[in-house]
Amino acid sequence: MIEKNKATEFIDTQNSLNEFVKKLDGNAVIGIDTEFERIRTYYPKLCLIQVASSDSMACIDCLANLDLSNFWELIYREDIEKFIHSGSQDLEIFYLENKSLPQNIFDTQIAASLLGYPMQIGIKNLLMDELGINIEKSETRSDWSKRPLHPNQLQYAIEDVAHLLELGKSLKKKLKIKGRLEWCKEDCNKMLATKTGLMDQENAWKKIKGIKKLNSKFQNTAIELSNWREKQSAIKNIPRKWLIDDIEIINVSKMDPQSLNKIKLEPLINKHMKESDIENMIDTLRNINNFTKKRNRNNKIKMIPNYKLIIEKINTFIIKHAKRLGITQEALATKKDILLLVQGRENRLNVGWRKSQLNKGIKKILKQDK
Numbered sequence: 001m002i003e004k005n006k007a008t009e010f011i012d013t014q015n016s017l018n019e020f021v022k023k024l025d026g027n028a029v030i031g032i033d034t035e036f037e038r039i040r041t042y043y044p045k046l047c048l049i050q051v052a053s054s055d056s057m058a059c060i061d062c063l064a065n066l067d068l069s070n071f072w073e074l075i076y077r078e079d080i081e082k083f084i085h086s087g088s089q090d091l092e093i094f095y096l097e098n099k100s101l102p103q104n105i106f107d108t109q110i111a112a113s114l115l116g117y118p119m120q121i122g123i124k125n126l127l128m129d130e131l132g133i134n135i136e137k138s139e140t141r142s143d144w145s146k147r148p149l150h151p152n153q154l155q156y157a158i159e160d161v162a163h164l165l166e167l168g169k170s171l172k173k174k175l176k177i178k179g180r181l182e183w184c185k186e187d188c189n190k191m192l193a194t195k196t197g198l199m200d201q202e203n204a205w206k207k208i209k210g211i212k213k214l215n216s217k218f219q220n221t222a223i224e225l226s227n228w229r230e231k232q233s234a235i236k237n238i239p240r241k242w243l244i245d246d247i248e249i250i251n252v253s254k255m256d257p258q259s260l261n262k263i264k265l266e267p268l269i270n271k272h273m274k275e276s277d278i279e280n281m282i283d284t285l286r287n288i289n290n291f292t293k294k295r296n297r298n299n300k301i302k303m304i305p306n307y308k309l310i311i312e313k314i315n316t317f318i319i320k321h322a323k324r325l326g327i328t329q330e331a332l333a334t335k336k337d338i339l340l341l342v343q344g345r346e347n348r349l350n351v352g353w354r355k356s357q358l359n360k361g362i363k364k365i366l367k368q369d370k
Contacts, residue, residue, distance in 0.1 A: 008057070008058065008158055009057070009058040009059070009061045010149075010154060011057050011058050011061060011062065011066075012061040012064040012066075013064070013066075014066055017060060017067075017070075020051075020056070020058050021071050021074055022054075023053065023056050024051065024074055025074060027053040027054060027080065028079075028080065029080070029081045029082075029083060029165060029168070029368055030052050030053050030075075030080060030082060031052040031053075031083040031161040031168070032049065032050065032052075032082055032083070032084055032090070032161065033049075033050045033084065033085070033090065033160040033161050033164075034046060034048065034049050034090045035050070035142075035144040035157055036049070036089070036093060037045050037143060037145040039143075039241075040238075040239065041237050041238065041239070041298075042056075042233045042234050042236070042237045042238055042239060042240065043234070043237055044089070044092065044093055044096070045145060046062045046097060047061075047062055047144035047145050048060065048061060048062060048144055048157055049098075049157055050157050050160055051159075051161060052161040052162060052164060052165060053165075054165065057158055057161065057232050059154055059157050061147075063145065063147065070243065072097070075094075075163065075289060076101055076102045076103075078103045078104050079104075082102060082104060082106065083106050083108060083159070083165060083167075083168040084106070084107050084164075085107065085108045085123045085126070085167075086107070086120075086122070086123070087107050087109075088191065091191070091192070098140070101192050105191070106165055106185075106188060107123060107188050107191065108123070108126065108138055108171055109126075109187055110187050110191070111168070111172070111175060111184045112126055112169040113330060113331040114173055114175060114180050114327060115171065115175065115178070115180075115262070115326075116179075116327050117129070117326070117329060119328060119330045122154065123135070123160060123167075124137050127163055127167060130170050130171065131163060131167060135160075135162075135163070136155065136156055136159060137156065139327055141154070146290045149286060149306055154298075172296070178219070180353075182315045183352075185353045186353055201231060204226055204230045204294065205222065205223045205226035205227070207245045208222065208226060208249060208250070209246060210246075211223070211226075211250065213251075214253065214254075214300050215248070216264060218254050221252075221253040221285060221288055222249055222250060222253035224284060224288050225244075225252060225253060225281070225284070225285065225286065226249060228280075229249065229279060232277065232280075238272055242270075243272050243277070244268060244273060244281075245275050248268060251269075252285075257282075257286050257288055258286060260285060260286070261282070262278055262279065263299075265278050265281070265282070266278075307342050310366065311338055311339065311342055314341070314342070314365055315335070317358075317362070317365060318332055321357065321358065332354065332357070333348070333354065333358070349362065
């Protein structure tokens with residue numbers, strides 16, 4: 001369902017892009033979304049950018065060899081507010097394309113979470129709940145790198161931004177009434193501050209099935225092997241599993257690093273895993289003790305006495321406070337936030353609106369359990 005008063009363009013020529021950028025200039029707010037392909041690469045390949053303003057919409061073909069510099073310049077202007085929904089991956093692409101992030105971002109998913117919606121609510125459900133608008137989401141798994149794009153794909157893509165301005169205005173109004181608009185700005189800015197455009201390579205191991213069931217020795221080996229895979233996959237710009245599969249990481253982690261050689265690991269050689277990669281991997285695994293000691297030193301945190309009991313009490317307090325605010329517990333504080341707090345590490349609960357909401361109650365709990 002596209003807004004009737006907006007013209008939709010498919011832009012695949014430089015002249016049409018230049019004209020569209022001129023149309024956008026002067027708008028205080030625009031909606032933006034991206035479609036990308038990541039099946040055959042480590043980094044996302046930008047295929048399509050969807051943009052909506054108050055009077056026009058367009059899908060920009062990023063595979064049409066266009067000079068996007070004027071477009072990016074406009075998107076990065078701080079006087080233009082950008083509405084996005086669940087924009088973490090979009091920001092990753094912006095960073096990879098421009099080595100920096102645009103400011104003045106309003107993420108409607110973050111806004112919705114501060115009004116009581118689930119943290120990961122999709123735009124389809126949010127549009128239906130907020131505006132009574134039903135959009136089509138049948139092309140979720142499309143290959144956006146194929147040309148020509150099917151009309152159904154373009155319809156799907158443009159609907160992600162067609163109602164974004166109206167949705168953002170609706171959410172902003174509600175946030176303002178509740179006195180939470182600044183909360184949203186703070187959380188959006190925090191997202192920008194933590195998004196560097198590169199995946200957190202050192203935590204990629206957490207997605208490997210079965211790794212947490214390994215004993216500490218094998219797990220340390222698997223973690224270092226996962227870190228090695230991330231770095232090599234990024235260098236080659238290939239999917240990590242094309243280099244070495246998760247199951248193979250688990251299997252290799254159980255081998256004695258000192259007894260490893262090219263013959264033992266020869267079955268791992270493939271189109272992307274060369275002999276030189278095997279040698280490099282063996283060197284990495286043989287230095288496992290040095291890496292592990294360094295990581296353990298960095299992660300050694302002094303826990304306060306009775307920390308498990310304190311975590312439980314803080315968690316209970318946060319559940320009750322989130323209920324009073326009418327938001328989910330996760331929107332207020334995650335379990336990781338609470339753990340970081342108890343460990344005395346930098347965390348969201350010690351700054352901004354969360355501190356003003358929670359500091360008094362948390363201090364009371366900590367004082368009681370001294």
